[in-house]
Amino acid sequence: MTAYRRPLIPAVTVTALLLTACNTEGTTDGGTTTTNPPLTVTSTAAPVGTTTTTTPAETDTDPTTTVATTTTTPAADNPTPDRPLGTPAVTSENREPVWVDPPPLVTGIRVGRHENFTRVVYDLIGDGEPGWITQYIDQPYQQGSGFDVDVAGEAFLMVNITGTTYPFEHDHEGAATGPYPGTGVVEEVYNTGTFEGHTLTYIGLEAELPYSVTLLQNPLRVVVDIQHK
Template identity: 70%
Template sequence: MTAYRRPLTTAAVTAAALVLTACNGTGTTEGGTGTTSATPVTVTSTATTNSPAPTTPTTTTGTTTTVSATTAPVDRPLGTPTTASETRTPVMWDEPAPLVTGVRIGRHDTYTRVVYDLVGNGEPGWYSGYIDQPYQDGSGFPVDVQGNAYLMINITGTTYPFEHDAEELAIGPHPGTGVVREVVNTGVFEGNTLTYIGLDEQLPYSVTVLHSPLRVVVDIQHP
């Protein structure tokens, strides 16, 4: 059956035009990218988020918060930073699963942001927390990471590059900035992409997943 649609009135057309015009505002800047996005982003975090200011329009359902990109704060971490370990289960909708393709690190006034870029379907999960000695997944061999504190970010529910027309994040160290000395990628093993963030000391952090494009964001609070 074909649904009947009434023709748009002049008032409706005018209202739609105003909405489109409002969506073309300046977006927020991600650390390390220098680019902006004017479209709303969906934020999912295992940490409890602080209530936004009354002037920031938000819609919250469970652990998912949609924030207007034109009013999202740029100088505070996503989520609530903590030194406790965080865990999240991956959400798989369809194949192929996500693949980690890159890492970007940017310094802000009060925190340093590490962004893991991904391609694929669904949402990755993660195991995160500070450990005494970084190790290689599978073999257990020790991994050298600059710094005195090692934040493990093990992105779960990921796959290998042959599932995508894309290259995976290069294995080995990636130079840092801000409080991050370096990020070391150990590669993919049985669905886990195990990385380490080297710091001078243990600092509160939060882990968040963002969409369009898909990425995992780690915000580390400055001392």
């Protein structure tokens, strides 16, 4: 496992990687696929696979999507429903947020099992785009205090969604803190809450498995696809 040193201050400075494509920026480290301007995603069909209801969020029924940019004709982003949106890899991923007030708020977490992968969806509202810091760590911890957090599983994927805000900024309820039951290869998802622009969560798994992180729009979502063995 990759050891992760707890910061004294929860804000983490990350460096966005610059893609060589003209007018496009983001990261592809570890399978991330992002663009600026953001992806516009339209649902077309329900996915193949069995989904399981989580608490307090809904069952993941995140559909096959089509993607369009400002300069191209819409094309299938996930043409095969039983394949992850990104390219799974066991690596850390960093993506800088795009700041627009009010920043995004994480409103729910959903977990769904598919034939070849398990999907964790973070639902958001707000303007701008969230960023993220993701990597496997030895021991989950609480922001601010640094206290250990007990998460079910043998491997722990930290998903720190950056550039996020508190519920009062939107007059809307945020995602509940605490554990969310898993399915597939996900034992549990634990939301520690939001602190100084970081919504820190952990995905408890049976082992360190390849994963990808993808940003989707309309509605705004961060999707983590974890490949089965």
